[in-house]
Amino acid sequence: MENHIFDSHCHIQFPAYATDREAVIERAIDSGIKMIAVGTQKSTSIEAINLAKKYPNIIFATIGFHPNHLSENWHHDKNEQGENQKEVFNYQDFNKLAAEKEVIAIGECGLDYYRSSKDKILANTEQENQKEVFIQQIEIAEIARKPLMIHSRPSNKSSDAYLDSLDILKKTKFSLSVIFHFYVGGIEITQKLVEFGANFTFGGVITFSHDYDEVIRSIPIDRILIETDAPYVAPMSNRGKRNEPAFILETYKKIAELKGISYDEVIGIVGQNVKRIFNI
Numbered sequence: 656m657e658n659h660i661f662d663s664h665c666h667i668q669f670p671a672y673a674t675d676r677e678a679v680i681e682r683a684i685d686s687g688i689k690m691i692a693v694g695t696q697k698s699t700s701i702e703a704i705n706l707a708k709k710y711p712n713i714i715f716a717t718i719g720f721h722p723n724h725l726s727e728n729w730h731h732d733k734n735e736q737g738e739n740q741k742e743v744f745n746y747q748d749f750n751k752l753a754a755e756k757e758v759i760a761i762g763e764c765g766l767d768y769y770r771s772s773k774d775k776i777l778a779n780t781e782q783e784n785q786k787e788v789f790i791q792q793i794e795i796a797e798i799a800r801k802p803l804m805i806h807s808r809p810s811n812k813s814s815d816a817y818l819d820s821l822d823i824l825k826k827t828k829f830s831l832s833v834i835f836h837f838y839v840g841g842i843e844i845t846q847k848l849v850e851f852g853a854n855f856t857f858g859g860v861i862t863f864s865h866d867y868d869e870v871i872r873s874i875p876i877d878r879i880l881i882e883t884d885a886p887y888v889a890p891m892s893n894r895g896k897r898n899e900p901a902f903i904l905e906t907y908k909k910i911a912e913l914k915g916i917s918y919d920e921v922i923g924i925v926g927q928n929v930k931r932i933f934n935i
């Protein structure tokens with residue numbers, strides 16, 4: 656059986672690729688790459704499903720509501736959505752989308768304390784809102800029997816958002832797989848999450864920063880996935896440019912180097928991880 660290279664978290668449906676999306680996808684396909692297009696609100700979730708329909712068994716979709724979209728000062732990123740696409744989380748809409756067969760996970764959802772408001776009271780309200788919407792998405796994932804693609808990011812030099820996420824996962828008794836995307840935790844919190852059974856994805860940042868080396872060495876290889884988070888954070892050789900799935904090979908090589916195994920072994924093992932976790 657042929658081994659495929661998986662980009663476990665990218666946003667190939669975003670307007671960042673409006674003018675050349677097909678060419679970008681072709682370049683990925685030519686390199687043997689399959690992609691998980693991750694939704695960040697209703698509009699980008701539906702666009703991810705549409706792409707998965709267009710490229711069956713090459714692109715897979717997730718649907719979710721990103722915690723940063725719950726801030727008082729809604730942050731507009733022109734790479735992510737057009738003007739005036741501010742949304743309010745609607746449980747029923749997402750619950751319906753979750754049942755679509757192209758949808759393999761729920762998220763990105765979670766807790767982002769990194770971009771919390773400076774004002775303490777406002778920050779508290781935002782975090783409470785994030786928790787509430789995270790819990791609702793956990794419920795949707797449980798009903799759909801699909802894993803969770805988690806975006807949680809702690810405030811500076813802290814593990815707060817990871818600890819709160821873990822607490823919520825335990826309290827809700829979530830019974831399926833969880834994946835912490837763009838993982839930035841330290842050794843101690845990583846041990847706790849590994850014990851819980853979590854999986855982790857790493858992106859291009861590990862090719863130009865040594866901050867993640869020790870944590871990656873400490874995580875069992877059967878819990879590791881690899882992502883681009885494209886269009887964001889391109890790996891070293893394209894640093895600062897728009898990222899795309901075809902750039903992911905460099906990050907696979909970096910994981911091979913850190914784990915002391917061959918590039919082919921990483922492709923084989925990570926491919927098996929993706930198939931097991933997302934049931935594809």
Ligand SMILES: [Zn+2]
Pocket residue numbers: 664666693763884
């Ligand atoms: Zn993302």
